[in-house]
Amino acid sequence: MQGVTRAPGVRTAVVWDALRAVLAGRDRLDIVDAGGGTGGFAVPLAELGHTVTVVDPSPDSLFALERRAAEAGVAVRALQGDASDLGDLLPADSADLVLCHSVLEYVDDPAGALATVHGLLRGGGAVSVLAANPVATAIHRAVAGHFDEARQVLDQGRWGAKDPTPRRFTAQELAALLREAGFEPAQTHGVRIFADLVPSRLTDGEAGAAEALIALEKAAADHPVLRDIATQLHVVASRT
Template sequence: MESIKQTGAAAARTAVVWDALRAVLDERVAAQGRERLDIVDAGGGTGGFAVPLAGLGHAVTVVDPSPDSLAALERRAADAGVGVRSLQGDAADLGDLLPGDSADLVICHSVLEYVDDPRRALTAMAGLLRAGGVISVLAANPVATAIHRAASGRFDEALHVLGDPEGRWGDRDPTPRRFTAEGLAQLLSTSGFTPGEAHGVRVFADLVPSRLLDGEPGAATALAALEQAAASHPVLRDIATQLHLLGHRK
């Protein structure tokens, strides 16, 4: 499969996810016997994943509730010279917006934290997938939030995160919920998926000052390699800013 071009800090922060997506795309292309896959990006926003995937030749549909994000997506796709279909709507309403059994891959990145009902949203995504289809889930990790709050001197908030069932640091927390690896796996399992292994995303990337990446040749590449090595480390994974899981439709 053609490579996805990324540079700098963005490459380091997303290297683990792109590694997983490349493997999924290769597997689905081989299984389906066709190079062009049907991909739905639920809550895909401005197209950070959708546009590169479309650049690889896949048919990508982005569903997002924000018209401003969709407008930015269309500009981004035009600048890249690719076509991406955009639909305004919520993740839970995917079954009303798109036909069932029509997608090979569904992307659900930074969505479950904000939807009203994560299980309902995931069940709707499962309905879009063909047999053997895959979902890519990326969600915020409460342990990382506790570490970051403590590092900024907000010790009471860090303690609150560890005891809160939704992984929040307080009433002013803008993120409605966060997920442990075990919680994400259980949610996928009860929503029509067989979950795979969890990987940590941004274990170190959010701790490194951007000046170190901008000023040192090869620093971003080295950080990406470090992130890839840390992603499945049994300790480091659980302190990553985000957790990534793949789920196969049952």
């Protein structure tokens, strides 16, 4: 199995490792990237030979996706819509893998969105879910001196009316949502445990620093304490 055609960045390396495990030994999958935007995951997956469809509500993002795919010399299907439209845009039992990255935080009905994803997947299919973690946000707000907002995030998942993220999920909440929708979640990984805390100047100018930070992120991803303070939580769940 080939590796991803580009080296993964610090912020996505842990997710790519989990996706490689899903892709291993499978030459050509039908993949749907819900909310896939400009193709940060979709284009590399297409470069590996998979058939990829991106569904995203932003026409500007889809235009950038098509340009990115053309520059890479691959075909990626682009459909305008959001997670709630998946059942109308695509037939049932038509996907082997659905990416649902930074989507559940914004949809009106996270449980309904996951149920729709379940209907898209064939038997043995999987969903890759990446979602914001309230604990990390509380830490970041506190470090910035916003102590009341940090407490509010812990209580309500948001730090106030100006918070651009409507909701966040703990690992336990993600697992419960997935099981309710008919999935069996595997191990949850922490993503961006250190990457959002380390100043970029420490990795931009020093040879090997970015690689060392990626290695640290991977080592910490499954740590039972560090995982729970990650900016995002990632879980791959199989269709039951």
